[in-house]
Amino acid sequence: xxxxxxxxxxxxxxxxxxxxxxxxxxxxxxxxxxxxxxxxxxxxxxxxxxxxxxxxxxxxxxxxxxxxxxxxxxxxxxxxxxxxxxxxxxxxxxxxxxxxxxxxxxxxxxxxxxxxxxxxxxxxxxxxxxxxxxxxxxxxxxxxxxxxxxxxxxxxxxxxxxxxxxxxxxxxxxxxxxxxxxxxxxxxxxxxxxxxxxxxxxxxxxxxxxxxxxxxxxxxxxxxxxxxxxxxxxxxxxxxxxxxxxxxxxxxxxxxxxxxxxxxxxxxxxxxxxxxxxxxxxxxxxxxxxxxxxxxxxxxxxxxxxxxxxxxxxxxxxxxxxxxxxxxxxxxxxxxxxxxxxxxxxxxxxxxxxxxxxxxxxx
Amino acid sequence: xxxxxxxxxxxxxxxxxxxxxxxxxxxxxxxxxxxxxxxxxxxxxxxxxxxxxxxxxxxxxxxxxxxxxxxxxxxxxxxx
Numbered sequence: 001x002x003x004x005x006x007x008x009x010x011x012x013x014x015x016x017x018x019x020x021x022x023x024x025x026x027x028x029x030x031x032x033x034x035x036x037x038x039x040x041x042x043x044x045x046x047x048x049x050x051x052x053x054x055x056x057x058x059x060x061x062x063x064x065x066x067x068x069x070x071x072x073x074x075x076x077x078x079x080x081x082x083x084x085x086x087x088x089x090x091x092x093x094x095x096x097x098x099x100x101x102x103x104x105x106x107x108x109x110x111x112x113x114x115x116x117x118x119x120x121x122x123x124x125x126x127x128x129x130x131x132x133x134x135x136x137x138x139x140x141x142x143x144x145x146x147x148x149x150x151x152x153x154x155x156x157x158x159x160x161x162x163x164x165x166x167x168x169x170x171x172x173x174x175x176x177x178x179x180x181x182x183x184x185x186x187x188x189x190x191x192x193x194x195x196x197x198x199x200x201x202x203x204x205x206x207x208x209x210x211x212x213x214x215x216x217x218x219x220x221x222x223x224x225x226x227x228x229x230x231x232x233x234x235x236x237x238x239x240x241x242x243x244x245x246x247x248x249x250x251x252x253x254x255x256x257x258x259x260x261x262x263x264x265x266x267x268x269x270x271x272x273x274x275x276x277x278x279x280x281x282x283x284x285x286x287x288x289x290x291x292x293x294x295x296x297x298x299x300x301x302x303x304x305x306x307x308x309x310x311x312x313x314x315x316x317x318x319x320x321x322x323x324x325x326x327x328x329x330x331x332x333x334x335x336x337x338x339x340x341x342x343x344x345x346x347x348x349x350x351x352x353x354x355x356x357x358x359x360x361x362x363x
Numbered sequence: 364x365x366x367x368x369x370x371x372x373x374x375x376x377x378x379x380x381x382x383x384x385x386x387x388x389x390x391x392x393x394x395x396x397x398x399x400x401x402x403x404x405x406x407x408x409x410x411x412x413x414x415x416x417x418x419x420x421x422x423x424x425x426x427x428x429x430x431x432x433x434x435x436x437x438x439x440x441x442x443x
Binding site: 083103107123124125137151154155156160 | 409
């Protein structure tokens, strides 16, 4: 099964049995591909005498810890075919992951993101307000996760505008002009959770309280991601985050997403019911932190992510350092099929990661 | 300016290249045409022809020649 065939499937259309078959087939294929093309990966699988032809479903595939990409240069493509190296977000002093992308994997990431996001936003592009500063995408050779996130989502924007200046201050005049120009239109807003809270929401509150100035974003759809750590420590829950935004600027169509640079593209979008959903392109498995067995619905464990995209690096099955809870499968009231889940936070003593969280560590 | 001139100009200005580099040029062939450069090129072409690309066409826009093909489609109606 090629990735192009998978791309033709509507993102939330497969029930458990069909999705399991699809994933098992594709992920076993990817395992074979990476064994043949990445000597380090082959050595690891050989050392546990793993045989992918003997598995009955994809939960039996080995998973690499995400931090391995910090320690090893893991590539399944020739060095000269690598067109982009993505790095994880990390606080100062942390080692960063390096993810090597060739043309095929890079383009499949973008295609997947378009499929997933446009199933929420519709296929037409919208004027887009990016709640970040323009300098994030300046260093083009080495792409940070933050820049990659912004750039990946830029595809959905027509007229794109950054809402913050390079000092991370709200550029009121620019935002005003932008909203005037597109008044009455549906607007896409994108940013990382903490930046939105700190530099957008708080500034809007200040403007309202001191100058009586308000912005109307009731036509907007906000997509945000990158971690909740800092906001949780400030006792801002997901519900409160949404309520506050509705209160200050009328924004009510708000979607969080869960994703990571090691599996760019196959993100998990939050539905109208507040659940994160796995699309046909990827899946989550919640594992017991002590023996790594698969946990049933409702129990908190470590999140394993599998993705059908990675061909240029062996990242199709990874153990994250996040904890999560499987909430259900194929029966979310929103109608989307597949697993839905919540992220419960980072593992104790895990490094700070996430575009939002690493930035917030400075505050 | 003819449509071809406008089309070429978008590449030349966005990527700071010369006209003789255009034929056969593919996405990621030169440093300037990376994912950031791609979105700048799309914006330049949208301005030049007063159109808006579909997201699928932005992704399919993989070479100088492919771009002409996409722009020639009925929904954009650019004739070269």
